[in-house]
Amino acid sequence: MAEIKIESFAKINLCLDVLKRREDGYHEIKTVMQQIDLKDIITLKDNEDKVIIETNHPQVPTDSTNLVYKAWKLLSNRYNIDKGVYIKIDKNIPVAAGLAGGSSNAAAVLKGLNELWSLNISQKELMELAAQIGADVPFCIMGGTALAEGIGEKLTKLSSFSDKLILLAKPSISVSTAYVYKNLELNKIDFRPNTNDIIRYIEENNLESLATNMGNVLETVTIKEYPIIKEIKDKMIQYGALGSLMSGSGPTVFGIFKNEDDAIKCKAELSKHIDTVHVVKTL
Incomplete structure (x- = not known):
């Protein structure tokens, strides 16, 4: 059985400004996002008929409310793939902490399933799909340092600010x-x-x-x-x-x-x- 392990990195915001509240209730922001080397490890294995989510953290949901489930559902629906997946989340990133842990896990599952299912989706397309899961997920696909605008989904890659x-x-x-x-x-x-x-x-x-x-x-x-x-x-x-x-x-x-x-x-x-x-x- 094929098994894939993916690193799932946290992020911090080097600055965050909120410009306005939109009519749909969301807020327009302008922020510089920076990936850091604190990481979870995501393990994916083929599973024929259902999605199984396991984790070492009691506060992480293992049902369809977890963003990793939404990542699986998005790709399986989009590409008509009729099989489940086993997802193991080894958590090191604190939960509900402002570090995009859940978003990063979803991004890792998108990248991992792209490989596991040999979909050959480009990074650009993967980021467009990621925006349907959550505002921080596209950045977690891109990584590095980026300016995020809109509700966080409009990304501009910035010069590297690594090793700080x-x-x-x-x-x-x-x-x-x-x-x-x-x-x-x-x-x-x-x-x-x-x-x-x-x-x-x-x-x-x-x-x-x-x-x-x-x-x-x-x-x-x-x-x-x-x-x-x-x-x-x-x-x-x-x-x-x-x-x-x-x-x-x-x-x-x-x-x-x-x-x-x-x-x-x-x-x-x-x-x-x-x-x-x-x-x-x-x-």
């Missing part, structure tokens, strides 16, 4: 993305990140300027609700981070470090109070 040292910390709270966007008051945002500047700093490989000019307008909602997010940001700066930001709608916070010793010391300090802390690198 990142400390991630996820407090043990759950944040609803829908709640954050619903409570975002666009007319009361004092600071908006300058996305064009962030892109220029990436092109110049100017780590210090990028780190000190990052911004995420969703922090205006999430920090009010969960002050621990600001406490983590402050702690990272105190321990030598060049800059610190909440990723996506949270609650994960990341810091950009130049010095690995500083990142390791900060990890040790944060780990006293927070279960999920990782030193990672950008891809």
Whole structure:
């Protein structure tokens, strides 16, 4: 029986601006997305008659609500493939954390089934299909560094920003993305990140300027609700981070470090109070 293993990488947002609320209820955003080397491993095997999803994480659904199921359904319907699949998800990316773990898993299944079923779908077409599953899924197909616009599905590949040292910390709270966007008051945002500047700093490989000019307008909602997010940001700066930001709608916070010793010391300090802390690198 053929078996395929695929790496499924997390992402952070180096900046995130929300431009407006659309009539359909979605929000227009402008964000720079960056893949990091924190990853899940997805194993796929042929299974004749049904979809079986297994995982090592109790909070990950194993039914049709999981995005990996939606990825299977999308491809099997589109290409008239009448068979199931066995999907095993070895989770390392925190769940509901603003790191696109579920979206990344769905992207990995699209890529894996493309190979397992010998469909020969181009990356461009795979990304177009991925947009039907969720706004972050096309980026997880593309990877690297990208500007995302629209609801996140309009992607522009950017210069590589790989091998940068990142400390991630996820407090043990759950944040609803829908709640954050619903409570975002666009007319009361004092600071908006300058996305064009962030892109220029990436092109110049100017780590210090990028780190000190990052911004995420969703922090205006999430920090009010969960002050621990600001406490983590402050702690990272105190321990030598060049800059610190909440990723996506949270609650994960990341810091950009130049010095690995500083990142390791900060990890040790944060780990006293927070279960999920990782030193990672950008891809």
